[in-house]
Amino acid sequence: MPSTITTITNSIIRFTSSSQNYQQSPSEVIANLDDLLTEILIRLPIKSLLKFKSVSKHWLSLISNPVFCRRLSLIRKPITGLFADRVALKVNNPEYDFINLDSKPSSPPFRTLTFVNDSYGIQILQSCNGLLLCSGGHGNYYICNPSTNQYRLLPQPPVGGGVSRSILGVNLAFDPSKSSYYKVVYVGACDSFLDGQLHMEIYSSETGDWRLYGGTLPAPSGINFNTGVFWNGAINWESSSETSLYFDVDKEKVKEMPMPPIPDGWDRGIYQYFGESGGHLHLIDFYGASPFIVYEMRTDYSGWFVKYHVDLGGVTAAFPEMIRTYRDPQDLDYYEYSILGVVREENDDDSYMLLHLPNKVVHYDLKDNTLKEVLDVASNGSQAVDASSLQYRWFGAFQYHKSLASV
Numbered sequence: 001m002p003s004t005i006t007t008i009t010n011s012i013i014r015f016t017s018s019s020q021n022y023q024q025s026p027s028e029v030i031a032n033l034d035d036l037l038t039e040i041l042i043r044l045p046i047k048s049l050l051k052f053k054s055v056s057k058h059w060l061s062l063i064s065n066p067v068f069c070r071r072l073s074l075i076r077k078p079i080t081g082l083f084a085d086r087v088a089l090k091v092n093n094p095e096y097d098f099i100n101l102d103s104k105p106s107s108p109p110f111r112t113l114t115f116v117n118d119s120y121g122i123q124i125l126q127s128c129n130g131l132l133l134c135s136g137g138h139g140n141y142y143i144c145n146p147s148t149n150q151y152r153l154l155p156q157p158p159v160g161g162g163v164s165r166s167i168l169g170v171n172l173a174f175d176p177s178k179s180s181y182y183k184v185v186y187v188g189a190c191d192s193f194l195d196g197q198l199h200m201e202i203y204s205s206e207t208g209d210w211r212l213y214g215g216t217l218p219a220p221s222g223i224n225f226n227t228g229v230f231w232n233g234a235i236n237w238e239s240s241s242e243t244s245l246y247f248d249v250d251k252e253k254v255k256e257m258p259m260p261p262i263p264d265g266w267d268r269g270i271y272q273y274f275g276e277s278g279g280h281l282h283l284i285d286f287y288g289a290s291p292f293i294v295y296e297m298r299t300d301y302s303g304w305f306v307k308y309h310v311d312l313g314g315v316t317a318a319f320p321e322m323i324r325t326y327r328d329p330q331d332l333d334y335y336e337y338s339i340l341g342v343v344r345e346e347n348d349d350d351s352y353m354l355l356h357l358p359n360k361v362v363h364y365d366l367k368d369n370t371l372k373e374v375l376d377v378a379s380n381g382s383q384a385v386d387a388s389s390l391q392y393r394w395f396g397a398f399q400y401h402k403s404l405a406s407v
Contacts, residue, residue: 034062042072046147046402066180069404073129073176076346077401078102079277082354083109083124083132084340085396093121097392098400099340099354099361099375109400115144115151126172128230130403131182133172141170143182143205143407146400152407157186157201157210168198169225171235173249176405181206183249185235187217187225202252205407217254218245222268227395231276232299238283240268246301260285260295260304273394278344278351282307289332294342294353294366312337314369315355315362322357338390340397342366356392 041049041063049072053060062068082099098108113122113134120137122144127133134142134151144151166189174182184203200213222240229236236246236257244257260283262269272292273284281297283304290312295304312335316323327334340354340361353364354374361375377391 037062038068038071042068042075046077046404049404050148063404064406066406069180069406070176070178072404076278078345079341079343079399080402081400082340083127083398083400084392085124085398086391092119094123096124097375097377099397101343101354101374109146113144115149116142116153124398125170125226126228126230127398127400128172128174128182129176130401130405131172131174131407132398133170133184135170141184143172143184145403145405145407147402148404148406150407152205154184154203155208155210157188157203158212169228169237171225171228171230173230173235174405175230175233176403180406185228185247185249186210200247213252215252215254227274229274229276229281231279231281231297236281236297238271238274240270242269255301257297257301258303259283273339273342275341275394277342277399278346280307280344282342284339284342286332290335308366310353310364310366311369315357315364315371318371319357319360319362336390338393340392340394341399354397356390358390361392 037059041052044052049063053063079101081101083096084099085094085096093112095112096108096110100106100108113124116122116136118136118140122134122136122142125133125135125141130145130147132144132146134144136142139156141154141156142151143154168187168189170187171185172182173185182205186201186203188199188201198217200217201210202213203210223237223244224239225237227238229238230249233250234246234248237244239245239259242259242262244259245254246257247254259269270286271283272286273282275282283295283297285293285295291309292312293306294308294310296307297304312322315337316335322336324331324334324336336358338356340356342351342353344351349367351366353366355362355364356377359376359378360373361377363372363374365371
């Protein structure tokens, strides 16, 4: 840190000296110095920026400014890691393993979320551009930034107009490149749920209030409101039927989203992954199958296209323990694995998939199909009850992006 500050200081001194030759006014020099300092700071790691807040009040004000944070968000930064919820180990006080994906490994940000004393424990529901949406006991919901250790308790959604407390899903929408504010969307079942209508409340961090969504929210069968994904300015929900929904957050309109066609002989879709990475929305088809297809949604919602084909033959050769030898090779669950994430890099040739095999997490290169182990789950203190079970599922793996976003 001292060497970085020295470098910045020397750059400013050189700039100040050159500015004096042009006889700029003191106010012009200060303004230009802030412009220069901003250009330098936005290129530094988040960890350094958090430390630099303590350099001076001026630096604190500059780094905390929403304009600075918005500019910082426009510089694409790779995913740091995943918080992985260990399946069914703890109902209360859930523990999270950290799957480090950074080129410079660091200590896990947390094992359990303890920013408040909650006897039920704090559970992550969703990750969105550096912020975590969490739930606690007594119907409490929180927004947390694990990089800054800041959190906010949201007011509880109002109940009225014949609305029951049957919660179908709570989702977070946050795009720091557009605004420093976020929204939370609560979907619940009405008393008239059998009539095919749902109830939705929208919380805005700008106003600090919930308000009732005034439009019609249909309830097609098979939609999973618990696993909403923020992408393309909307909260998107996957469905086991041929049609799903998405909610345009800015226009506040619910629209239909097609799902991939259901194969002959199947009465519904069965998906093993649904998530966003690098501005792309992905869906992966049937559990356990090989080869399987990675779909990507077009930005105009006209449909899904095939982005990748993945054949597990090379994976099983390297990790034969993932084969359930007591199963028929034609069974969908012949291979034991789960997909934790599709990670799209700025150079698409560097994109990869994170596969969870029994007691391992591996990096699968989507271009050349090479494999690299990134976590030995057993040595991480998370060994399963039996060696053939999986500890993590895609709906329990949450992206960690370092962020200065305020909650």
